[in-house]
Amino acid sequence: KAGVTQTPRYLIKTRGQQVTLSCSPISGHRSVSWYQQTPGQGLQFLFEYFSETQRNKGNFPGRFSGRQFSNSRSEMNVSTLELGDSALYLCASNPSGGSYNEQFFGPGTRLTVL
Amino acid sequence: AQSVTQLDSQVPVFEEAPVELRCNYSSSVSVYLFWYVQYPNQGLQLLLKYLSGSTLVKGINGFEAEFNKSQTSFHLRKPSVHISDTAEYFCAVSPVLGNTPLVFGKGTRLSVIA
Numbered sequence: 001k002a003g004v005t006q007t008p009r010y011l012i013k014t015r016g017q018q019v020t021l022s023c024s025p026i027s028g029h030r031s032v033s034w035y036q037q038t039p040g041q042g043l044q045f046l047f048e049y050f051s052e053t054q055r056n057k058g059n060f061p062g063r064f065s066g067r068q069f070s071n072s073r074s075e076m077n078v079s080t081l082e083l084g085d086s087a088l089y090l091c092a093s094n095p096s097g098g099s100y101n102e103q104f105f106g107p108g109t110r111l112t113v114l
Numbered sequence: 115a116q117s118v119t120q121l122d123s124q125v126p127v128f129e130e131a132p133v134e135l136r137c138n139y140s141s142s143v144s145v146y147l148f149w150y151v152q153y154p155n156q157g158l159q160l161l162l163k164y165l166s167g168s169t170l171v172k173g174i175n176g177f178e179a180e181f182n183k184s185q186t187s188f189h190l191r192k193p194s195v196h197i198s199d200t201a202e203y204f205c206a207v208s209p210v211l212g213n214t215p216l217v218f219g220k221g222t223r224l225s226v227i228a
Contacts, residue, residue, distance in 0.1 A: 004157070033215060042220035043204065048213075056215050090157055099208035100146050100165050103216060105157030 001026060004106035006091050012112045018079040021109045025072050025093030031055075032074040033103065034066060037088040046089075049074055050097045078111075086113045116141040116207050118219035126225045127195055135190040135222045137205030145207040147188040148216065149179055152202045161203070164188065175199070200226045 005024045013019050025032050033056075034046040045058040049068035066076040072093075078085055088110050092103040121136040139145065146165050150158040162173025169181040179190045188205060205219040 035218075043218040045215045045217075048215055050213075055213060058215070092158075097213050099210065099213060099216075100163075102148075102160045102163065103150075103158070105150075105159070107155070107157045 004091060004093050004104050006089075006106040006109050008109060009107065010110045010112075012114065013081050014114050015081055015083060017081050018077065019081060019111060020075055020077045021089055021091075021111075023074045023076075023091030023093075023106060025074070025091075026104055029093035029095050029104070030072055031094050031097030031101075032068055032072065033092045033094075034074070034076050035090045035092065036060075037090055037108070038086075043090070046076065048097065055097065081113045083113050086111060116145060116209065116217045118205050118207055118217055120203075120205055120219035120222045122222050123220065124223045124225065126227060128227050129197055130194050132193050133191065133195050133199075133224065135203050135205075135224065137188045137190065137219060139186050139188065139205070139207045141186075141207060141209070144210040146210060147179075147181060148206040148208070149173065149177070149188070149190050150204045150206060150218075152204065152221075154201070158204060161190070195224070195226050197226050197228060199224060 031050045033048040048056040052068045063079045068074045088108045090108045092105045094101040117140045119138045127133045148163045149161040152158045164181045172178045202221045206216040
């Protein structure tokens, strides 16, 4: 079975621009979660989608948004980029979103904001 | 709300020596506990998890962890480390009830020295 894939792997943007990141979960997995990883803050939860509905949301400003498609693929969008948005963005999937389930992580998208 | 404290941000250890990575958590409800590992330029991978039952949990790559409810700890151990164990290790918790996201500690960077 193919793992979680994220595209692109690396991205460089300038302040004020917007960006869209893509995540394809493992086949059959209905839950997709997004995390932001930075050296100072560690891993912070952004949001979770399950069957095209946002089920959980972390404490991030409205510039961060996401969606999930009927095939479970997910995208996240960051508008009006700030320097502090530079981070590794990780996507994770699991079969049903149950808290006992293992999360399967993709390799991440490294976003650099100049 | 839950929180996770990883007591050491960096742990250097010689090859073939034992290692313990410490994790304490805070929660007013019962939780599931996890350890994930992140190798350079990769996403996170599950090492082991505690859901219920025996408090000693064995995982992949020779790692084990012990759940101590009275001390709210879930320390990770390996009796003999290899160079290939060099990575960042994350402790995480999730409430048993509800579909709430994982809360991660800030990570411990394990460096194995030849």
